[in-house]
Amino acid sequence: MITIETVIRTVGGVRERELRAWIEEGWVRPERQRGVLIFREIDVARVRLIHDLRRDLAIGDEALPVVLNLLDQLYAVRRRLRAVNDAIASQPSSVRRTLRVALRPPRPRAPRKKK
Amino acid sequence: MASRNPYEVLGVKPDAEDEEIRAAYRKLAKKFHPDLNPGSKQAEAKFKELGTAYDIVGDKDKRGRFDRGEIDASGTEKPQNPYGAYRHYADADAGERYQGSGFRGAQNMSPEDLDDLFSFFGGAGRGGGQGGEGGARQFRMRGEDRHYLLNIDFLDAINGAQKRLDLPGGKSLDVRIPAGLRDGQILRLTGQGGEGLGGGPPGDALIEVHVAPHSLFRREGDDIHMDLPVTLGEAVLGGRVAVPTADGSVTMTIPANANSGRTLRLKGKGVPKPGLAGERGDQYVTLRVMLPDQPDADLTAFLKDWAPSHQYDPRSKLR
DSSP: OBOHHHHHHHSTTOOHHHHHHHHHHTSSOOEEETTEEEBOHHHHHHHHHHHHHHHTSOOOTTTHHHHHHHHHHHHHHHHHHHHHHHHHHTSOHHHHHHHHHHHOOOOOOOOOOOO | OOOOOHHHHHTOOTTOOHHHHHHHHHHHHHHHOTTTSTTOHHHHHHHHHHHHHHHHHTSHHHHHHHHTTSSOTTOOOOOOOTTOOHHHHHHSGGGGGGOOTTOOOSTTOOHHHHHHHHHHTTSOOTTSSSSSOOSOOOOOBOOOOEEEEEEEOHHHHHHOEEEEEEOTTSOEEEEEEOTTOOTTOEEEETTOSSOOBTTOOOOOEEEEEEEOOOSSOEEETTEEEEEEEEEHHHHHHOEEEEEEETTEEEEEEEOTTOOTTOEEEETTOSOBOTTSTTOBOOEEEEEEEEOOSSOOHHHHHHHHHHGGGSOOOTTGGGO
């Protein structure tokens, strides 16, 4: 079980007051069990990411929700794509072959090389 | 891996102002941060190189040492992040916690969702002139990660150990404790979590390890600290005494006139550094002068003679 103290200890440089404000904003969403905040590993990693974005990349608190929203969408698409990928992988090889052909990107019309 | 010159990596001149270096780092980090470029090995490698470079020249002290040739371009690796990168979680099912609005989870995807997905990507939906619905849709899903707590002894954390973790339901896991493990560190046992669905791979077991304190030793980073009781005679005359270490007992020489509170170092008797074979921190031994348990008539008689003519003031600094 990961508590807010553990998060503060593992992610150096974030103050508890700051982290509570991020939770208030919905940027980090730990669970609450009988009034105690319980973090999962993804939450800790996200705290570190937000810390990186603000400190190293100097993304301000106005722009940060936009960045997080776009990232959340990007990862949602990646997860769905993975599910589709997995679904394709479990199909018989004939189906996979058909899909591979259908998914092949259109070939750019490169100038022909001389033989 | 040979490291490139950090100034070159950041694309600045060696005499660049600190502010200029910070700006260069930010600009490149925005472009290559791996959580913003999931799946790109190139961005990951580039970002790592940037981090190492900035770690050196972004720090006044280290930059000076680098410029004077005291440290090389590889600098010091940043400590391993015990929880892994965001992208690894966000790409997995755990990422659903931060689902953007308008998307439902990848698991439990219904046929409508799939239509939605195809239209989202601009392709034809189900039955779009391709001869209708195909066979049953089988989803493979990776099993969930399971979390466990494990309490271990101080010395097992220092020296490494093999532990068995009994799980509810009669199963057990063999856990290898690496030498030098830190309190609160999480060990991942790949494939020991929940079973996958539809032939998907199993999840991992994540074991958070807690280290019990020791009655003699205290750990500070890679070093171990302890108090060592010595006799009045050993303190005044010096001598060789046996000292316990995490690695067994060693003989230490106490110099003559070693005062209470003096700290001696046993080099290389501290905590093994993870990933650096054979390298260890140090053990620091703080002397505590102990009088005999029972009053000693000879000592009392001697001091009655000695003390009046040998005044000294150990409390001079208290005033």
